[in-house]
Structures are given as C-alpha cells and as structure tokens.
Amino acid sequence: MNRIILLPLTLLIVFGAFAGELAKGSKLYQEHCASCHGVDRAGTVAPPLLPLFLKKIPEKKLIKIIKNGLPATQMPAFSNLSEDDIKKIIAYIKTPSKxxxxxxxxxxxxxxxxxxxxxxxxxxxxxxxxxxxxxxxxxxxxxxxxxxxxxxxxxxxxxxxxxxxxxxxxxxxxxxxxxxxxxxxxxxxxxxxxxxxxxxxxxxxxxxxxxxxxxxxxxxxxxxxxxxxxxxxxxQKGLISAIYELYSQDKAIFTFRNKPLIGFLNTKSFSIKYKKIKEPYEDFFIDPFEGYIVGTSRKGTLLTVYDIKSGEEIFSYPIEGMPHLASATYWYKNGKFLFATPHIGKPYITVWQMYDWKFIKKVNIKGNGFFVRTHPTTPYLWTDNGKDRVILVDKNDYSVRSIETIKGKRVIHTEFSGDGNLSYVSLYNKDGALLIYDSITLKLIKKIPASIPIGKYNIINKSRKYAPFLLGKEVFLAKCWGCHHQTQEAFGPSFRWIVNHRKKDIIISHIMNPEATYRQLGYKRNAMPRLNLSREELEAIVSYMMEFKDAKDN
Missing domain, CATH: 2.130.10.10 (YVTN repeat-like/Quinoprotein amine dehydrogenase)
Known part of the structure; x- marks a missing residue:
C-alpha cells in the first residue's frame, strides 16, 4: 500500500521540478530570444524554434550556437548566459507548442x-x-x-x-x-x-x-x-505529403503522410473531396496525362497506381526501398510510356511501364541516388548515386556509364534547358559548383563555383502542363518525322502550318482516320497512313503540335 502511494508522490515531485525548469526556460526565452524568434517560437525575423526544426540538432551544438552566435547571420552571441541558463532555454524550445x-x-x-x-x-x-x-x-x-x-x-x-x-x-x-x-x-x-x-x-x-x-x-x-x-x-487533420495542380481541370491533388486519403481540391470553389485508399501516399506523382496517381508509403514496400476516374487502386507491386516518386522521370520508347524512379537508401533505380502498368527492370547504379531526370534530346537517364560521378543509364538497353566530375565532390540533381541542349549538374558541397554539360556530346562547357547548389528549375521540364509536349516530341520522332517537319514543309505540311490552318478536332480526326477526312481537307487522294495511336500517344503528339501555333518559321 505504501509503495502505491509513494510512487505517484515521487512522480509529482519530478514533474513539478521539470515544470519549474520549463517555466525558467520560458522566462529566459522571452527575455533573450522572443524579439527575433517570436513570442510563440514561430519565428519572425529569425527561424522558428520548435521541436520539428530542432530534433536533429544535438544539445552540444545548440549550446554552442546560443553561446557564440552564428557568423554571417543576425544570430548574436549570448556569452553572458550561463550554460545552465542555456540548457533551460533549450529544454523549453524543445517542448511542443500549439x-x-x-x-x-x-x-x-x-x-x-x-x-x-x-x-x-x-x-x-x-x-x-x-x-x-x-x-x-x-x-x-x-x-x-x-x-x-x-x-x-x-x-x-x-x-x-x-x-x-x-x-x-x-x-x-x-x-x-x-x-x-x-x-x-x-x-x-x-x-x-x-x-x-x-x-x-x-x-x-x-x-x-x-x-x-x-x-x-x-x-x-x-x-x-x-x-x-x-x-x-x-x-487539415493530417500531414500533407504535397499538393500538385492539374493542367487539364480546375483541380489540385494532395495526399497525407499519416492518413490513407487523397484530397481533390476544386481551385474555383475551394471545396475538397476526400477519397479513401489502403495506405497513405507519402510520396506520389500524377501521370503526364492526368489519369492516374502513382504513390508509395513510408514503409516503401509497395508502388501503387490509383485510377482518378474510377477511384480505385488498379496496380500494386512489392518493391524494397521507398521509391522517391517526386524525383521520377518519364519518357517514350517503342510505343510505350515509361518512368524511372530512385529508391531511398538503395543502390538502384527502377524502370516501369505506364498505362499497361508493369515493372520492367532494376538498374544497379552502385550507390544511393536521389534524383533521376531525362529529356527527349538525350539518350540517357541522368542520375546520381551519392558519389562524385554523374551516372548515365541508356534508355534503350539500360547499360550504365558515368561522367567524372571533381574527386570527393557529391553529385546531386540534373536539370535541362528547355530545348534539352544543356544539362545542369550540382556538386552538393559548401565549396561546390554548378557544372554545365552539352547533353549530346557530354562535354563540360562551364563550371560555376557555388555553395551547396541543389535544385534547378525550368518551365518546360518542371511545369506539369509541358509533360505531354515533351513526350509528344518523342512520339513525333518515332511516328511522324519521316513525312513532317515542325516548321518547314516536307513530304507533308509542317506542324506549324497544320495547327494554324486547321481546328484541333479536325487534326485529331485526320490522325486517327485519314481515309475518312482527306476529302474534307481538300486532298484528291489520301497519303496519310493510319497510325493506330493509343489515347496517350495521340494526346502527346497533338500537345507537341499545338506548341507551334502562331510560331515563326526557323
């Protein structure tokens, strides 16, 4: 009986002492820190001081920062504070705050x-x-x-x-x-x-x-x-993984790290509809033609495809290592649309077929990669593996080669110019650099010193509405370029002439069934073969053609 009484009393004493220390830490914080970091620790002219931001910083490092300040920033030194006072502040800022x-x-x-x-x-x-x-x-x-x-x-x-x-x-x-x-x-x-x-x-x-x-x-x-x-x-009631717009509808899509839901936001009325799924999608991308969501959970054991129209998960495949789908890339080859993704903590990328969904191949890149990118201009997937080389995976046979950069520097993230002629590669170090390559010859054109350069962004490669355009260029090279040129007349009229003289629905009809439309277009006989394109191929090639509307001849 005495033990049952003494244990709660002991806990009350301990918790009371802890509460007292937090109260002292709160008072010291308000006196020395609140003017820059905010009275609620949410940050004003200085960053927030909350557990979410501080959990990875060791106490010794926090003591040093508060005691000595941070060079080249507005964070001053508080050398007048004792180490005991600093520890009280740290204990306070590591407590949850509403x-x-x-x-x-x-x-x-x-x-x-x-x-x-x-x-x-x-x-x-x-x-x-x-x-x-x-x-x-x-x-x-x-x-x-x-x-x-x-x-x-x-x-x-x-x-x-x-x-x-x-x-x-x-x-x-x-x-x-x-x-x-x-x-x-x-x-x-x-x-x-x-x-x-x-x-x-x-x-x-x-x-x-x-x-x-x-x-x-x-x-x-x-x-x-x-x-x-x-x-x-x-x-919201959960932690949002990311939100992405749709270019084909007035909607945006988001998922949660910790809730098995997909949110569909109407970007005109701002109403939201939620759809249940089996597991949360911590990472995901929307396919180039906006019919599907490709997602995975933190467990990283499944890659799943969700059909937006039917509201059903139509494909799943077990895979080790969480796919980093926000860093995936896609391309067109031999009548198929494909995508590749790196995997967190794994020394490979994986290749998948879209629409007739299937796993294709695991490609060993001999290190933990984080990004994979490509462009119709290059025959390679450009990726990184945590080391000092650019890893190139051939899109035809998936063979692997590499480009040497600077020994001991970490390569991360490639992006391309809109026309695809240049590749921008980051060396992710304090004394790093931005390397610019000719994406065809792989020759290094320029090296620009930079401190921890990371993402590069180009509207053609990073705006979702241009994804069909880029894939359409690849469909054009595979299906159309024997007869058509983009801006100059060849065996057939140029894309520029077509889109500036014909309505979009007529263009689509002629591609799909030229025998039924050639007279309507003023031709005495039909010279256009039936291409038997899939819905995605058709959407891609028409998207590519429409970019030449009102364009000038080259």
Missing part, C-alpha cells in the same frame, strides 16, 4: 518590395533556369551558361514554381515564406508568410492562386498570386 496562425497573420506578414533593379535580356523564356544555392541562400536566374541575376531568399530549400507564362517564379522556404521574382521586370517583387512550416507550393492552372501545403499549422493556404492576400485558410 501554433496559432490565421488569415490576419498572413496579411500582416506581406512585404511588397518591388526591387526591380534591371531589365533582364532574355532570349527565350523557355530556356530560363532558376538555380537554388542553399549555402548562400540565393536563387540564380540563368539562361544557357549566363547568370542574368541573383537574389537572396532566407531558408530557401527548393520547390520553385513558374507562372503559366514562365515570367514569374515563386519561391518557398521551409519556415513558411513564399516569395516572387518577376523575370519580365527584372527583380524581386516581395514575400508573404503563409504558415510556420511549409511542405510545398503549387499554382492553379490559371496562375491566379498560390496553393500552399503546411504542417504547422496543418492546413492548405490559398493566396492571391498577384497581391499575396490570403483567399482561404483550410485546416
């Missing part, structure tokens, strides 16, 4: 700067590449091998998005800020804090709204893309 966020706080955070310093000399907006230099917290605006401008953005991590025209770039940070750079005006427009911890951003297909998925607080925030004013603040 974050309150609102449309009012978002509105008050808006900073419109319109720092337009120079007019950029842009030759082709579709070849603009935005480079994230994480080490210096900068974003570069590049065209071909030339840096046109740089701007600062604190805590930038990647995930940049282009407006539909490509002339505006939206930049997110993990601590909830979203900024905009106006290429057409040559400068930084401003920024807004959508939440405290941001997962990713997207734009609706019109470019009118910014869609922000947040973990702190759990929500989807919808911002006016021009003014940054909040339009909707939609609370």
């Amino acid at each position: 974050i309150q966020w609102s449309e009012d706080k978002i509105s008050k955070s808006i900073q419109i700067k319109k720092n337009y310093t120079k007019k950029l000399s842009v030759k082709n907006i579709k070849n603009i590449v935005a480079v994230v230099e994480r080490g210096h917290q900068k974003v570069w605006i590049m065209e071909e091998t030339k840096i046109l401008d740089k701007f600062n953005f604190k805590n930038v991590h990647g995930g940049l998005k282009f407006s539909p025209s490509g002339w505006k770039i939206y930049v997110p940070s993990r601590d909830g800020w979203v900024g905009r750079y106006d290429i057409d005006k040559g400068g930084f427009f401003g920024k807004v804090r959508a939440c405290v911890y941001l997962r990713n951003i997207s734009l609706d297909r019109t470019g009118k709204y910014i869609l922000v998925s947040c973990w702190l607080p759990k929500s989807i925030v919808i911002l006016d893309a021009e003014s940054f004013r909040p339009v909707r603040f939609i609370k």
